[in-house]
Amino acid sequence: xxxxxxxxxxxxxDLPQVDERARAEASARNDVLTKPPGARGRLEELALWYAxxxxxxxxxxxAPQLAVFAGNxxxxxxxxxxxxxxxxxxxxxxxEAGGAAINQLAKESGASMTVVPLDLDQPTxxxxxxxxxxxxxxxxxxxxxxxxxxxxxxxxxxxxxGIGNTTSAAxxxxxxxxxxxxxxxxxxxxxxxxxxxxxxDVIARALATPPDRAPLEVLRCLGGREIAAMTGAIARARxxxxxxxxxxxxxxxxxxxxxxxVPGALDHAVAGHLSAEGAHARMLEALGKTPLLSLxxxxxxxxxxxxxxxxxxxxxxxxxxxxxxxxxxxxDKDG
Numbered sequence: 254x255x256x257x258x259x260x261x262x263x264x265x266x267d268l269p270q271v272d273e274r275a276r277a278e279a280s281a282r283n284d285v286l287t288k289p290p291g292a293r294g295r296l297e298e299l300a301l302w303y304a305x306x307x308x309x310x311x312x313x314x315x316a317p318q319l320a321v322f323a324g325n326x327x328x329x330x331x332x333x334x335x336x337x338x339x340x341x342x343x344x345x346x347x348x349e350a351g352g353a354a355i356n357q358l359a360k361e362s363g364a365s366m367t368v369v370p371l372d373l374d375q376p377t378x379x380x381x382x383x384x385x386x387x388x389x390x391x392x393x394x395x396x397x398x399x400x401x402x403x404x405x406x407x408x409x410x411x412x413x414x415g416i417g418n419t420t421s422a423a424x425x426x427x428x429x430x431x432x433x434x435x436x437x438x439x440x441x442x443x444x445x446x447x448x449x450x451x452x453x454d455v456i457a458r459a460l461a462t463p464p465d466r467a468p469l470e471v472l473r474c475l476g477g478r479e480i481a482a483m484t485g486a487i488a489r490a491r492x493x494x495x496x497x498x499x500x501x502x503x504x505x506x507x508x509x510x511x512x513x514x515v516p517g518a519l520d521h522a523v524a525g526h527l528s529a530e531g532a533h534a535r536m537l538e539a540l541g542k543t544p545l546l547s548l549x550x551x552x553x554x555x556x557x558x559x560x561x562x563x564x565x566x567x568x569x570x571x572x573x574x575x576x577x578x579x580x581x582x583x584x585d586k587d588g
Contacts (some may be wrong), residue, residue, distance in 0.1 A: 255396045258388060258469040265515045268491045276305030279422045285577040299565055300572035306496045306521050311573040312528065314566045317364040317556055318406035320486055321348055322398060323353060323374040324419030324478035330572045333420045333452045344414045348499065354552060355412060358559035369401050370477035381458045384474040394478040398485030402493065408565060409490045409497045411483045411504055412555020419530065422506035424456045424475040426532065429468060429513050430539050433457060439530040468513040483507035491521050498565065500558040501528035505536045512540055526550060526557030
């Protein structure tokens with residue numbers, strides 16, 4: 254159980270680092286595979302990244318996990334969503350019944366799926382008038398994310414469901430990266446221009462009395478339970494040396510908190526995709542992450558990252574399954 258934000262941050266400052274020996278061995282293998290140097294482009298980078306975190310020169314993905322966290326936001330009282338808060342619980346039932354898009358994508362990628370609803374009957378506070386969460390609230394959510402990660406997983410995707418959470422994610426970005434509410438507010442689930450303007454105003458009002466700039470305090474004041482849970486899950490994956498594929502705008506905001514709290518804490522993560530939420534590209538730039546896919550998605554749920562599981566699997570299938578020049582009896586460039 255995470256007892257305090259200080260405890261969580263201290264733990265995150267002592268997370269394991271990449272296995273440089275395994276990465277070097279993977280790089281040496283890559284150099285003698287039956288292909289021209291660099292011919293597989295970013296797939297080669299992905300294979301070396303994954304090998305370094307799993308500690309194997311020729312690894313495979315065999316047990317990916319997809320964890321979806323759900324929470325409700327009190328800031329929806331400000332009219333910042335195209336959908337009512339009841340949709341969060343309704344979509345959780347849909348996830349559990351296997352009827353959502355993410356269920357289909359998890360099935361296609363061979364990923365197990367974990368659904369974690371977080372006190373849906375108790376929305377966070379409306380952060381225009383008070384902090385979204387108490388320290389106990391945010392620690393409970395971080396713990397839920399931490400405990401949701403399977404020790405047997407070898408790749409993790411975290412997703413979310415929560416009406417109002419693009420507003421929370423935009424407020425987090427504005428507080429941690431600077432800029433106005435208008436710089437970060439987007440359409441979310443499909444707001445009209447007047448709705449986007451209202452969202453921007455809500456964020457501006459929340460930042461008029463800015464929270465303590467410590468990233469975990471920003472999360473407490475402006476975040477949501479599902480966002481905090483994703484932060485906790487990403488940190489737990491690092492503790493277990495499980496590589497992570499980040500999803501869209503909201504997941505990236507959860508990752509941003511961790512990145513700003515502990516520089517380098519996202520070295521085990523790649524960006525799965527660039528979402529249609531306008532400010533996502535700026536957030537990824539701040540994180541130093543280049544997305545694997547760009548499909549115009551604004552669904553959330555972990556859907557873009559779930560699609561990217563196949564990219565990582567493909568990178569490792571080539572890296573670990575291809576023959577070397579010597580094994581195939583093929584002359585290399587120096588032969």
